[in-house]
Amino acid sequence: MGEVPAFVADDLLGDSLNGFYLKSEGHQAVANIGNKTYVIGGTGRESTSTIGVQVTDKSTGGCVTPTVLGTRPKPSKRLSAVVLNEDQILILKADSAPDDCFWFLEVNTPFVREQRKKFGTEVVAWSKGVVGDAKKPIIISGPSGVGKGTLISELMKEFPSTFGFSVSHTTRAPREGEHIGVHYHFTERNIMEEEIRDGKFLEFASVHGNLYGTNIESVEMVADAGKRCILDIDVQGARSVRACSFEAIFIFICPPSFEELEKRLRSRGTETEEQIQKRLRNAKAELEQGNSPGLFDHILVNDDLGTCYASLKKLLDLDEVEEIMQESSPIFVDLPRDHSVSKIDQKILISCGTGEEVSEKMFLLDLSSLKGGAPGRTRGLNIYTSESF
Ligand SMILES: Nc1ncnc2c1ncn2[C@@H]1O[C@H](COP(=O)(O)OP(=O)(O)OP(=O)(O)O)[C@@H](O)[C@H]1O
Numbered sequence: 001m002g003e004v005p006a007f008v009a010d011d012l013l014g015d016s017l018n019g020f021y022l023k024s025e026g027h028q029a030v031a032n033i034g035n036k037t038y039v040i041g042g043t044g045r046e047s048t049s050t051i052g053v054q055v056t057d058k059s060t061g062g063c064v065t066p067t068v069l070g071t072r073p074k075p076s077k078r079l080s081a082v083v084l085n086e087d088q089i090l091i092l093k094a095d096s097a098p099d100d101c102f103w104f105l106e107v108n109t110p111f112v113r114e115q116r117k118k119f120g121t122e123v124v125a126w127s128k129g130v131v132g133d134a135k136k137p138i139i140i141s142g143p144s145g146v147g148k149g150t151l152i153s154e155l156m157k158e159f160p161s162t163f164g165f166s167v168s169h170t171t172r173a174p175r176e177g178e179h180i181g182v183h184y185h186f187t188e189r190n191i192m193e194e195e196i197r198d199g200k201f202l203e204f205a206s207v208h209g210n211l212y213g214t215n216i217e218s219v220e221m222v223a224d225a226g227k228r229c230i231l232d233i234d235v236q237g238a239r240s241v242r243a244c245s246f247e248a249i250f251i252f253i254c255p256p257s258f259e260e261l262e263k264r265l266r267s268r269g270t271e272t273e274e275q276i277q278k279r280l281r282n283a284k285a286e287l288e289q290g291n292s293p294g295l296f297d298h299i300l301v302n303d304d305l306g307t308c309y310a311s312l313k314k315l316l317d318l319d320e321v322e323e324i325m326q327e328s329s330p331i332f333v334d335l336p337r338d339h340s341v342s343k344i345d346q347k348i349l350i351s352c353g354t355g356e357e358v359s360e361k362m363f364l365l366d367l368s369s370l371k372g373g374a375p376g377r378t379r380g381l382n383i384y385t386s387e388s389f
Pocket residue numbers: 142143144145146147148149150151264265267268302303304305306308
């Protein structure tokens with residue numbers, strides 16, 4: 001949390017006020033965008049554990065309960081809604097934990113529009129607002145047996161508080177020594193397919209005859225823990241991630257030769273002969289694709305393990321650096337039930353207290369560097385407090 005930048009309260013009355021501001025009726029908040037009215041919370045139809053949403057179309061008078069995507073916030077006794085633009089509503093939850101105060105309800109973002117076509121229903125998507133940015137995730141790709149897992153294990157061992165592994169979902173059977181939730185989330189194909197349809201996956205691909213995929217929550221959990229996420233995914237998956245707005249560093253690992261790749265795959269002893277043949281056939285295509293322009297930012301040859309690991313650390317700026325335990329300073333957003341909210345361009349001013357009893361305390365929320373969004377987190381919130389004047 002930093003100091004409040006130069007900001008004049010009178011601006012609230014000036015031309016820069018966008019005309020969108022607080023709408024709060026206790027445990028229910030209302031937001032109007034175009035012809036639609038969004039009633040958030042207190043609809044009587046929600047479960048007691050999450051906030052519900054209802055949408056009324058003013059032109060027809062019709063009221064629908066939309067398909068709600070993303071992790072839903074828990075109810076709060078005081079909700080405020082600020083319409084940010086035609087696509088997004090900021091929801092403020094008073095009397096909530098500091099990391100649970102700010103939520104975004106996406107109502108017409110590209111993601112929501114895409115899902116609306118898929119579901120054929122009204123769709124809204126929740127995304128939790130997170131203060132600050134997370135470091136770009138690292139995507140490691142390459143043919144089976146090249147040593148991706150080995151290199152990632154080395155990184156995680158040497159830098160346990162810097163890196164976190166995105167545990168993928170797969171329909172393949174666990175190998176001896178593999179643990180649920182550590183190496184993979186082992187799952188049934190029909191369950192995974194349903195979750196893919198529900199928009200829960202960042203990417204997925206059919207690899208060597210099984211389904212593999214990265215659940216958005218797996219990546220977000222690593223970032224939430226303050227760590228940099230490492231993903232071990234195949235080339236098809238890397239291509240899908242490249243095609244979406246997810247920012248990452250893409251690294252392709254090559255074997256020194258095809259013969260050496262085969263040797264490693266056999267010496268690992270985890271696949272049947274048939275599976276080895278399939279993986280080697282796929283490796284040929286992956287090696288070709290790995291070199292295709294614009295897909296990977298870096299290509300490393302894993303000949304000698306120590307040398308390749310040193311190169312990996314170098315490109316991640318980790319060589320010679322001992323791990324420093326990074327303690328991020330906690331941000332306390334003590335948002336009371338009585339507060340008022342105003343919006344000026346990309347800034348939200350929250351004044352604590354009632355009309356008669358306005359406290360000195362103010363928060364300024366800077367939304368100008370927001371990143372991400374449904375169905376994950378919206379990161380890049382900046383908060384300033386009057387206490388730091
Ligand atoms: N540089 C290296 N030299 C020799 N052996 C290696 C090297 N790197 C990894 N290996 C060995 O090769 C085998 C395959 O490595 P690993 O399991 O890490 O590959 P992978 O790319 O993660 O494979 P998959 O995609 O199938 O999960 C392992 O037995 C590992 O110990």
